Amino acid sequence: MACVELKNINKTFGNEEILPCVNLRIEDGEFVVFVGPSGCGKSTMLRLIAGLEDPTGGDIEIDGRVVTEESPKERGVGMVFQSYALYPHMTVYENIAFGLKLGTANKSRIREWVEKTAEVLQLEKLLERKPRELSGGQRQRVAIGRAMAREPKIMLFDEPLSNLDASLRVQMRTEIAKLHDRLQSTMIYVTHDQVEAMTLADKIVVLNRGNVEQVGTPYELYEHPASLFVAGFIGSPRMNLMPGRIAGATGGASTQVEVGGLGTLTMNRTSDGLTPGDAVTVGVRPEHFRLELSGPDRGLEVVNVEYLGNEAYVYIELPAMDELMVVRQPVPCEICPGQRVELGTDADLVHVFDHTGRALPAFTPQPEAAGVAEAANR
DSSP, X not given: OOOEEEEEEEEEETTEEEEEEEEEEXXXXXEEEXXXXXXXXXXXHHHHHHTSSOOSEEEEEETTEEOTTSOHHHHTEEEEOSSOOOOTTSOHHHHHHHHHHTTTOOHHHHHHHHHHHHHHTXXXXXXXXXXXXXXHHHHHHHHHHHXXXXXXXXXXXXXXXXXXXXXXXHXXXXXXXXXXXXXXXXXXXXXXXXXXXXXXXXXXXXXXXXXXXXXXXXXXXXXXXXXXXXXXXXXSSOOEEEEEEEEEOTTSSOEEEEETTTEEEEESBOOTXXXXXXXXXXXXXXXXXXXXXXXXXXXEEEEEEEEXXXXXXXXXXXXXXXXXXXEEEESSOOOOTXXXXXXXXXXXXXXXXXXXXXXXXXXXXXXXXXXXXXXXXX
């Protein structure tokens, strides 16, 4: 196991800057997921850690040792690629043992390592099979086993489940999570699938155009997004983002925001630097809305209702928005397309973002002020 630290990492290809300046620390034994849209730099960052790419600037440290100039073998990392890349003419045993045979270990030691790895991945009964005789999930486990066999300090995964069908992806997510629990090794995982990120990660790193937007637990990213990008990226269905304006009481313990379709909301958020009339973006998760049927000439129109078995998604047209709003509802859902509804929500569940896309922070009373107030009440 090992900790990894990226210090002022910059990467350019020709004139194109992929990673402007990344600073990140991954602790020993953590399962960290890099997530973001295609082209955001997550796979490039993984390849830099692996030693498959050289940074344009900055340093990479593993366990406090600078490894920027070292080869992948010297860094003690194992990598699982998007493609299984198994040798079709070799058995499962031979595929797992291939990297070990390139070293100095003897045959008995190699067999011990392969059998130990096969046991962890539940491949003991498949060691004599060829890749063509395996399912997609089994092949991926062999690819993981090949990376594991050398007992690397760090395991790197580059979108390893993207070639699998939906049911196999769920199964392999569980297998990888169990593997981490068993090994307690440092694992870094790249994906564009936020479900994989939310279900696997101890810590998620959200990337946007090479910049780290936010680092935190799945809970922190979902409940307290630091930026408009994170709010819109994390969550399925995504957060409803609506235009709004500051209505008053700025800079203090609360902020009033006017939102079309919701009226004026008073929230426990500070708004230093903003004045009444300033444009903001208001975000509400689909499950945080309340719906009530309204009269024919009031409220907002329901455009569509999707029934998903355990829940329903109600799509509503808000004139100020380019996209339809989505509201998660329990079933049975009595609301039908064409009806008109009124929306409600609790102010504490509303997120507000300024014109730069940064979240307005929640107001936190200062300890000194709280102490004065308590003394005054005595």
